[in-house]
Amino acid sequence: MSDPQITVTEPRVGPERLIVGLSGGVDSAVAARLLVDEGHQVEGLFMKNWEEDDTDGHCAAAEDLADARAVAEHLGIPLRTVNFATEYWDRVFERFLAEHRAGRTPNPDVLCNSEIKFESFLDHALTLGATGIATGHYARRRTGRDGHHLCLAVDSDKDQTYFLHRLTRRQLGRSRFPLAGLRKGEVRRMAQRIGLRNAAKKDSTGICFVGERRFREFLERFLPRTPGPIETPDGAVIGEHRGIAFFTIGQRQGLGIGGVRGSREAPWFVARKDPARQALIVVQGTDHPLLFSRVVTATDLHWIAGSPPGDPPYPCRARLRHRQPLQDCLILGYDQHRCQVRFDRPQRAVTPGQAIVFYRADECLGGAVVDRAGS
Template sequence: MNHESLSKNPKRVMIGLSGGVDSAVAAHLLLEQGHEVEALFMKNWEEDDEAGYCAAAEDLADAEAVAERLGIRLHRVNFATEYWDHVFDSFLREYQALRTPNPDVLCNKEIKFAAFLDHALGLGAEAIATGHYARILRDDSGSRLLRCADEDKDQTYFLHLLDQAQLSRALFPLHGLTKTEVRALARRLGFANAAKKDSTGICFIGERRFRDFLARYLPREPGPIETPEGKQIGEHQGLAYYTLGQRQGLGVGGIAEGREAPWYVVAKDVAGNRLVVAQDTHHPLLMSNGLQGLRPHWIRGAPPPSLPFRCRCRLRHRQPLQVCDLVATTEDSCEVRFAEPQRAVTPGQSIVFYQEEECLGGAVIERGRSD
C-alpha cells in the first residue's frame, strides 16, 4: 500500500487557500514536497450583510498574504451560483421539511471536490489539495479515506460523500499533524494568521444569529412548547429552528424534582406544530436503538459484501465511535442497529461508518428507531 502516493511524485497542485491557518500550512508542506503549487481562493456566497462581506474580505487578505509569503500565484473564483444551486437550496429544503441538514458534507462533495476540482484541472493542475484533517491510502484497488493523526480534528465525517474519482486527485498534507503542531509551524513560518480562530458556522457563510438568518428564507410559524405529558410551558418560533437534543435558546425554565434543571428538545410534533421538551438529557424520546438511513454512499463503490456487518459509526462530528451493525442496505436506504442506545439521532444529519481507521461512507439519517 502506498500512503498519499501522489505526494511522493511532484505534481502541479492547486491548493484551496481559504485565509485560515490550515490551508496556509498545507500549501507550505506541498512546496516542501517538491510540488509546483498554485492557490485558489473561492468566494461562494453573495447574499450577505455588511459583516459577512467584511469577513470575506479579511479572509481574502489573509490568503493573499500567505500566497505572497510563499511565492505562489493566487487565483480567485466565484462559485456563488454553484453553492446556491447545489448546497444552499438543498439546505433550505431540508429545513422546510423540519430536518437538520449538515451543509458541510454537501459543500465538500459539490464545491470543494467538484466545482473546485473541475476549475483547477481547467487551469492545468493535476491534483488539488485542502487543509482538511484526513488521510488517503492508495493501493491497486483504489483510494481509501482514513482518519488522521489528530483524532479531535479528524474531518472524515464531513468527507464521507467523496468518491474514487475525487479522492484520486486529492491531497491532504496535514494528515500527520495535530492542530497544535500546525499552529506552531505557522508561527515559525511567520504567517500572520497563525493564531486565527477556526471558521465555524454554516459552510462558506460563517457564524450568524442562526434563527434570524434562517428567517430570511423560511417563514416563522410559532406554536406551543409542551412537555411529553401535554402541558404547555412556552412558545416556539418555528419547528425548523430547533433540533433534537437542543438545550440552548428554548426560552423556558423550570423545576424538576425540586431543583432547577435544563430543558431539552425531545421531539417535534409536525401535525400539531408542537415542540416537545423534557428535563432529562436521556429522556426515552431522545434515545434510539437503531436508525433508518437514506441514500447510502460507499467510498469504495460498493457496500460491505455480507450483512449484517459489524462496524463503528459516528452520528455527529467528534462523537466517539459507536459500535453498530449494518443490517440491510440498498441503493436508496439502509438499516442500522446500535450496540448501545444512542441519543438525539437527528433526521437530516449523517451517520458515517468506519472499519478500524477507514471511513467506509455514510447515509442521511431518516429517523431513529427505538423498537
C-alpha cells in the same frame, strides 16, 4: 471491536501541479507550504461562494481573501480567485433550507465538500491544467490495488472524515491532504516558525462559506416563522415556539420555557418534532429515555467505493456527529438508497437530517442521512 489503527499514508509521488484551496486560515496555508517544500508546482485558489450579505459585517470574505493573498505572497505562489456563489446556492444552500423547512437539521458542510470543494473546485482546477487539488482538511488518503481510500487523520480531535464521507474514489484520486499526519498544535507551531501572519487565526466554526453568525436570526431571513405548541410527551402544552425549523433534537437553550406547575426542577430538552402539527416535544433531564435511540433508519446512502463493503448484517463503527467517538454498530440491512443500523449502546439526541458515517478500522466507508430513530 478494537480501536481503529492508523496506518501509514501512501508513499510520495513525483512533483505535480497542484492547486491548493486557500481559505485564509492557517490549515490551508500550512498545507500549501508543505507541498512547496516537497517540490510540487503549487498555486493557490480562493473561493468566494456567498454574496447575500457582503456588507452586513458577518461574512469576512474580504478579510479572508487578504489573508490568502498574504500567504500566497509569503510562499511565493500565484493566487487565483473564483466565484462559485451560484453553484453553492443551487446545490448546497437551497437543499439546506429545504431540510429545515421539513423540520430536519441538515449539515451543510457535508454537501459543501462533495458539491463545491471536491466537485466545482476540482473540475475548475483540472481545466487549468492541474494534476489535482489540495486542501487543509485533517484526513488521509490511502491508495491500494482497488483504488483510493479515505482514512482517519492522525489528530483524532480534528479529524474531518465525517464531513468528507460523500466523496468518491474519483475525487479522492485527485485530492491531497498534506495535514494527514499532523496535529493541530504542530500546524500552528509550523505556521509561527515560517512567519505566516495567520498562525494564530481562530478556526472557523460557522456555516461553510457563509461564516459565523447568530444562527436563528440568520435562518429567519430565509424561512418564515411557523409558530406551534411546545408539548410534553403526554400532550400537555407548556409553551409556544416560533417554528420547529429553528430547533434541533437535544437542544436546551432558547426554548423559553419558564417554571411549569408541578414539574420537577430540571432543564428541558427537545426530544422530538412533529412537522404535521408544527409541535415541539420536550422532556426534562439530560438522561430522559426519549432522548436515546439504538436503531437508526437513514436515507441517501453513499459508499465511497461505489458499492457496499459486505453483506448485511455488517459489523462496523459509526458516528452521528463530528468528533463523536466511534460507536460499535451493526448495519442490519440496506438497499441502494436506505439502511437500518443498530448501535450496541443507545445514542443520545439522534437528529434527522444529520449524517451517520460508517468506519471499518481506520477507513471511512461512506454514510447516509438520518431519517428517523427508534428504541
